[in-house]
Amino acid sequence: MPRSSLRPHHPRARILSEMCAEFGIEPVSDGFDADQVEVTGAVSAADGVEEGDIYVAAPRWVDAPGEAFATAVERGASCILTDASLAPYAEGLDVPVLVVEDARLALGHIAQWVYRTDPKTPxxxxxxxxxxxxxxxxxxxxxxxxxxxxxxxxxxxxxxxxxxxxxxxxxxxxxxxxxxxxxxxxxxxxxxxxxxxxxxxxxxxxxxxxxxxxxxxxxxxxxxxxxxxxxxxxxxxxxxxxxxxxxxxxxxxxxxxxxxxxxxxxxxxxxxxxxxxxxxxxxxxxxxxxxxxxxxxxxxxxxxxxxxxxxxxxxxxxxxxxxxxxxxxxxxxxxxxxxxxxxxxxxxxxxxxxxxxxxxx
Known part of the structure; x- marks a missing residue:
């Protein structure tokens, strides 16, 4: 059952290429134009993905990575970020895949950037x-x-x-x-x-x-x-x-x-x-x-x-x-x-x- 959440009702889209430039990462999958990919949310639970989200997957959160990636894409994920241990399970997906050293650490900073949250407000x-x-x-x-x-x-x-x-x-x-x-x-x-x-x-x-x-x-x-x-x-x-x-x-x-x-x-x-x-x-x-x-x-x-x-x-x-x-x-x-x-x-x-x-x- 999807995990419910409280999230913005009127998100402003970010562009994947700008996110990659901000954090110094590049998609490992070919055939995608990062300038054309919009990101409107960041989510760590595959069954909580909404249209336009970046799905962030770390080993501790995912028991069946292949199923989790498929679920995220089916629910409308615009891209996926994970680490090297899970990246092989994301091969062949119809969305860009990004790989970082520590997906759990990256999650908060990616979410902060996507949602434009200010560390001191609220x-x-x-x-x-x-x-x-x-x-x-x-x-x-x-x-x-x-x-x-x-x-x-x-x-x-x-x-x-x-x-x-x-x-x-x-x-x-x-x-x-x-x-x-x-x-x-x-x-x-x-x-x-x-x-x-x-x-x-x-x-x-x-x-x-x-x-x-x-x-x-x-x-x-x-x-x-x-x-x-x-x-x-x-x-x-x-x-x-x-x-x-x-x-x-x-x-x-x-x-x-x-x-x-x-x-x-x-x-x-x-x-x-x-x-x-x-x-x-x-x-x-x-x-x-x-x-x-x-x-x-x-x-x-x-x-x-x-x-x-x-x-x-x-x-x-x-x-x-x-x-x-x-x-x-x-x-x-x-x-x-x-x-x-x-x-x-x-x-x-x-x-x-x-x-x-x-x-x-």
Whole structure:
């Protein structure tokens, strides 16, 4: 079954010869005039190809390359880009074939060029780590809505651009899907998006061609061994000036404290108790419904509100989301006023915005 996507409704065609010149590649197949081939999209799933797309195939994505190439051409692919290991399966196709050393790495940059996405527009806020990623992305989306901001969002559960929504099916988006989303955001006037980032976001090139205004690390983990160590190193890669401008880090655990030491970007720190040396700390009070929380910051700054989420991490997750928006330019006092207007943070059980607020929006 084809994987659904959010992509521009009015793409502007690119010319294959211009793409080849931009990236220094040439079709390996003869008999095609690259000046006459138009490219209107970039796709990494053969069954998601639309008319005019360049289909980008890497070994890890393709189980039966011959079938995948045939499917892509049948669905209207205008050309194919792959690596040397898969190129033999593309011989004899009725479209130009291009070969690069690393198709997975090329995907994000090709998609960025095809869709004309700007690495810094819309503004992107990313969340990584082992725990809390999805919850905080939903919190960010909810808070931005309270601030009156039209948003985009991507989690492994759901994605949306404004009012357009799709089920993500538990799958992290590939780079082409993110760039297509950004192009659609540009069409409908979305200027900021929150994105859940897996451990492989950098190493597997999911964010190639993207740049994050703020990245967050909510993980309170303490073990730096085995798989946790590998995930931590992936986070260190993300918290770098090549990928992000600034960050917010939970320092309740050893991994967060280590990340603060190793990052090369400015970060704001948060903890769930006073005395941890964090810039901000959060106290909470469980209620019959939800949790009341108070954030304490430098120079006696505070934020007091309520969240419908429950559990041991609800308050610090809410606080992390607030600080990520503060770092992105919506100060804590502005967020406090917005939360007062809507009477707190209202999330449905699955994390999405609740259909009704407890107060007047």
């Amino acid at each position: 503004r992107l806020i990313g969340v990584t780590g082992s725990l809390g990623k999805t919850s905080i992305v939903y919190l960010l989306d909810n808070l931005l809505d309270a601030l009156g901001v039209k948003t985009g969002m991507s989690t492994n559960r759901q994605r949306h651009v404004g009012e357009e929504r799709m089920d993500a099916g538990g799958l992290a988006p590939e780079a082409d899907e993110l760039h297509a989303m950004l192009a659609r955001m540009r069409e409908v006037g979305v200027h900021v998006a929150a994105v859940e980032l897996t451990d492989e976001a950098v190493s597997e090139h999911h964010i190639a061609g993207l740049y994050f205004d703020v990245v967050g690390y909510p993980d309170a983990g303490t073990a730096l061994e085995g798989g946790a160590a590998a995930r931590f190193e992936a986070s260190v890669q993300l918290f770098a000036p090549e990928h992000a401008q600034r960050g917010v880090v939970n320092v309740d655990g050893e991994m967060g404290r280590r990340l603060v030491e190793e990052t090369r970007i400015p970060v704001t720190t948060i903890a769930s108790a006073a005395g941890e040396g964090a810039d901000w700390w959060v106290e909470s009070e469980p209620l019959d419904e939800g949790i009341r929380f108070t954030m304490h910051g430098p120079e006696d700054r505070e934020l007091r509100s309520w969240t419908s989420q429950e559990g041991p991490y609800a308050a610090i997750n809410a606080g992390s989301a607030v600080l990520m928006l503060d770092s992105a330019g919506w100060d804590v006092e502005q967020i406090q006023a917005a939360l007062d207007r809507v009477d707190g943070i209202h999330l449905a059980a699955e994390g999405s915005a609740a259909p009704e607020s407890r107060g007047s929006a």
